[in-house]
Amino acid sequence: MATTSFRVIRGSATGEPKGEPTDAAIAESLRRGERQAELEAWNRFSPGAAQTLRRLMGPGPDREDLLQEVFLRFYRRIRTLREPGAVRGFLAGICIRVVQGEIASRSRRRWLHLTSTGDAPDTAVPGPDVEARDTIARYYALLGRLGQSERSIFVARTIEMLTLAEVAEAHGISISTAQRRLGRASKRIAALVRSDPALMRLAGGDES
Amino acid sequence: MNRPNDDADARILSALSDEARRQAAADAADLPRPGAWHRLEQRRAQPHRRSLRWWAAGLGLVAASAAVVFGLHNWRSGRALTFDVGGGAIVESGYIRGAANAGAPVQFSDGTRIELAAGARMSVVAPGPHGARLRVEEGTAHFSVMHLPHAAWSVEAGPYVVEVTGTVFDVRWSSADEVVEVRLQSGSVRVSGPLLTEHATLRPGQHLTAHLATRELRIDENVGTAIAPTLSVPPPATTPPEKTVSPDATAPPEMLAPAPTSFAASPPTEAPLPAATRPPGPARVVRKPARAVASIGSRAKADWAPQRWSARVSEGDAKGVVAEAVAHGIDTAVADADGPALVALADAARYAGRTYLAERVLRAQRTRFPGTAAAGAAAFFLGRLADDRGAAADGLGWYRRYLTEEPQGAYAAEALGREMIGVARLSGRPAARALAREYLHRFPDGTYLLHARAILQSP
Numbered sequence: 001m002a003t004t005s006f007r008v009i010r011g012s013a014t015g016e017p018k019g020e021p022t023d024a025a026i027a028e029s030l031r032r033g034e035r036q037a038e039l040e041a042w043n044r045f046s047p048g049a050a051q052t053l054r055r056l057m058g059p060g061p062d063r064e065d066l067l068q069e070v071f072l073r074f075y076r077r078i079r080t081l082r083e084p085g086a087v088r089g090f091l092a093g094i095c096i097r098v099v100q101g102e103i104a105s106r107s108r109r110r111w112l113h114l115t116s117t118g119d120a121p122d123t124a125v126p127g128p129d130v131e132a133r134d135t136i137a138r139y140y141a142l143l144g145r146l147g148q149s150e151r152s153i154f155v156a157r158t159i160e161m162l163t164l165a166e167v168a169e170a171h172g173i174s175i176s177t178a179q180r181r182l183g184r185a186s187k188r189i190a191a192l193v194r195s196d197p198a199l200m201r202l203a204g205g206d207e208s
Numbered sequence: 209m210n211r212p213n214d215d216a217d218a219r220i221l222s223a224l225s226d227e228a229r230r231q232a233a234a235d236a237a238d239l240p241r242p243g244a245w246h247r248l249e250q251r252r253a254q255p256h257r258r259s260l261r262w263w264a265a266g267l268g269l270v271a272a273s274a275a276v277v278f279g280l281h282n283w284r285s286g287r288a289l290t291f292d293v294g295g296g297a298i299v300e301s302g303y304i305r306g307a308a309n310a311g312a313p314v315q316f317s318d319g320t321r322i323e324l325a326a327g328a329r330m331s332v333v334a335p336g337p338h339g340a341r342l343r344v345e346e347g348t349a350h351f352s353v354m355h356l357p358h359a360a361w362s363v364e365a366g367p368y369v370v371e372v373t374g375t376v377f378d379v380r381w382s383s384a385d386e387v388v389e390v391r392l393q394s395g396s397v398r399v400s401g402p403l404l405t406e407h408a409t410l411r412p413g414q415h416l417t418a419h420l421a422t423r424e425l426r427i428d429e430n431v432g433t434a435i436a437p438t439l440s441v442p443p444p445a446t447t448p449p450e451k452t453v454s455p456d457a458t459a460p461p462e463m464l465a466p467a468p469t470s471f472a473a474s475p476p477t478e479a480p481l482p483a484a485t486r487p488p489g490p491a492r493v494v495r496k497p498a499r500a501v502a503s504i505g506s507r508a509k510a511d512w513a514p515q516r517w518s519a520r521v522s523e524g525d526a527k528g529v530v531a532e533a534v535a536h537g538i539d540t541a542v543a544d545a546d547g548p549a550l551v552a553l554a555d556a557a558r559y560a561g562r563t564y565l566a567e568r569v570l571r572a573q574r575t576r577f578p579g580t581a582a583a584g585a586a587a588f589f590l591g592r593l594a595d596d597r598g599a600a601a602d603g604l605g606w607y608r609r610y611l612t613e614e615p616q617g618a619y620a621a622e623a624l625g626r627e628m629i630g631v632a633r634l635s636g637r638p639a640a641r642a643l644a645r646e647y648l649h650r651f652p653d654g655t656y657l658l659h660a661r662a663i664l665q666s667p
Contacts, residue, residue, distance in 0.1 A: 020575075031360075032360070032362070032371060033334070033336075033339070033341050033360055033362045033371075034362075034369070035341070035364075035369075035612070036612045036613065039245065039608055039609065039612055040609075042245050042248070043605055043609075046239075046240050046244070046245075047236075047239065047240065050236045050239035050240050051232060051233060051236040051239070053236075054232040054235055054236040054239070055228065055229060055232040058228070058232075059231065059235070062235075062239060062241065064239075064240065064241060064244055064247065067239070067240055067244065067248075068244075068247065068248045068251055071248055072248075072251070072252065075252075079336070079338070079358070079360065132227060132231070133231060135227075136224070136227055136228050136231050139224050139228060140228070158221055158222070158225045159225045159228050159229060159232075161225075161229075186217065186218075186221060187217070189221060190217035190220060190221060193220055193221070193224065194220070199224060200220070202223070202224065202227060203219075203220040203221075203223040203224050204223055
């Protein structure tokens with residue numbers, strides 16, 4: 001079974017040798033305003049954060065601007081972190097909020113017809129496995145038909161694999177509210193997926 | 209149409225989500241891209257500017273009204289402190305330069321006050337809601353920091369950082385003499401930087417002086433009252449005897465009794481008695497030669513101290529040293545060799561072209577002796593090795609780490625130059641401009657001078 005977002009970030013292969021400071025120690029240093037810790041935090045956390053952003057956003061070009069935004073907020077807000085050991089969860093929450101903002105911004109661009117898709121006009125990423133990629137792009141397009149909050153909750157739970165409690169905390173809602181919205185979103189997405197033969201093929205379901 | 213059950217839905221969504229995760233992992237495997245840290249730093253260096261789109265203009269008035277009504281409290285508690293500068297000082301983007309013949313008062317909105325001595329320069333690097341990161345660029349500054357909940361102030365002076373809560377103290381930094389002084393009047397501060405293994409917590413009345421050029425650091429009991437505007441550095445030889453240092457002095461133990469083992473070719477010139485038995489007399493003095501590594505002897509498990517490895521490497525017998533380490537067992541050698549032998553083994557491995565072994569030994573150097581100059585140097589060599597094997601992005605990370613840990617280190621010019629070129633190569637010359645400017649400022653006669661100029665002159 002895949003791991004949760006937090007575990008994914010923890011498991012990111014940053015090549016840190018044993019004996020390097022712990023996550024909590026880095027967070028403590030950041031809270032004390034030690035500049036050296038900023039680079040340490042970047043080296044330790046940025047690969048995981050980049051993956052989290054990619055999972056939350058879906059296929060598309062590399063969005064380094066979003067990663068920058070995540071770390072700008074992270075450095076600005078690190079003093080509000082109550083438990084240094086929870087720094088990765090703290091960072092995941094920031095990723096979620098940055099992506100929520102980006103999705104909202106994309107919706108505004110689409111509404112304003114600045115671009116046809118609402119995406120910023122960047123170069124698409126070419127890659128192998130074109131059919132599967134195209135299908136997953138369609139999957140994310142379906143997710144885009146959810147409301148902003150429901151999309152974020154659904155992606156955080158099913159793709160980012162946060163626990164329900166983590167999802168609720170990241171979105172500032174109660175667990176029961178998160179569960180209710182997640183259930184609603186899941187039903188809607190499942191219905192949409194069932195009407196898309198390509199998605200059903202990829203999911204290994206019966207497309208008939 | 210049959211109504212699909214929840215389990216089937218869950219399986220479908222799970223399969224699609226798994227595939228989405230797999231693709232994301234593949235796409236983001238190489239992220240962040242090389243040079244991303246530098247681009248982030250560039251963005252942070254730019255003044256924070258929130259671009260307003262036309263559609264937001266209509267909402268601006270409403271938002272402003274709401275901010276006035278609802279946001280006053282947040283503004284007061286969450287926004288960065290502000291400051292005013294008097295005395296005709298010049299202020300630009302947080303950089304404060306006092307007049308040559310008069311001091312300049314800097315008053316922060318939380319009540320903290322700083323008096324810059326005549327000719328002193330200071331930067332307010334990062335103001336926050338509960339404090340600020342300040343840098344004494346040159347000269348003397350007297351600080352009266354308000355003791356408030358969550359206060360977070362730090363003062364950088366050269367390579368030293370003074371962490372503050374609520375305190376009155378003086379800081380002096382002379383870049384020309386490479387001397388830093390911290391004199392504490394009340395409260396407490398924590399000083400970290402070169403020559404200090406961990407950090408030194410000063411008590412009221414204590415006075416820390418570090419002469420980087422001579423690798424000398426002393427902590428004296430106060431010889432008089434605060435002398436903010438006229439702090440002077442007494443020559444070490446003429447410093448009068450000070451009061452006894454109490455046994456419970458809060459400075460690290462190695463400052464009281466330098467460890468007998470050191471990376472230095474020669475032992476410390478002074479080896480004071482342990483604090484508990486020290487008689488009244490001169491203040492604590494720590495002298496460290498240029499290649500000294502703070503307290504490495506006290507940290508190292510010197511189970512094995514191979515003889516003459518350093519000399520043999522100097523004589524060109526790198527392969528012989530590597531062979532001896534292999535014969536001993538690499539795992540054991542890396543784990544047990546004392547500090548000087550580990551450095552020699554890393555050098556030998558590099559010279560012998562055993563890059564994998566060299567990396568392993570250098571990483572051990574960092575793991576076993578963290579915070580030492582040897583660990584810093586290891587970061588630089590790890591960067592070079594990464595560069596050599598084509599992992600330029602890894603190299604950049606190590607160079608930056610070295611420059612952060614050893615900003616005045618022996619390889620600082622080389623590390624900065626290599627970092628500048630690496631960033632230019634990976635991310636384009638515009639991304640390397642800040643580094644080029646820094647290089648020209650710090651090393652105007654450096655070997656990467658032409659590269660730096662070319663980067664700055666390119667469009």
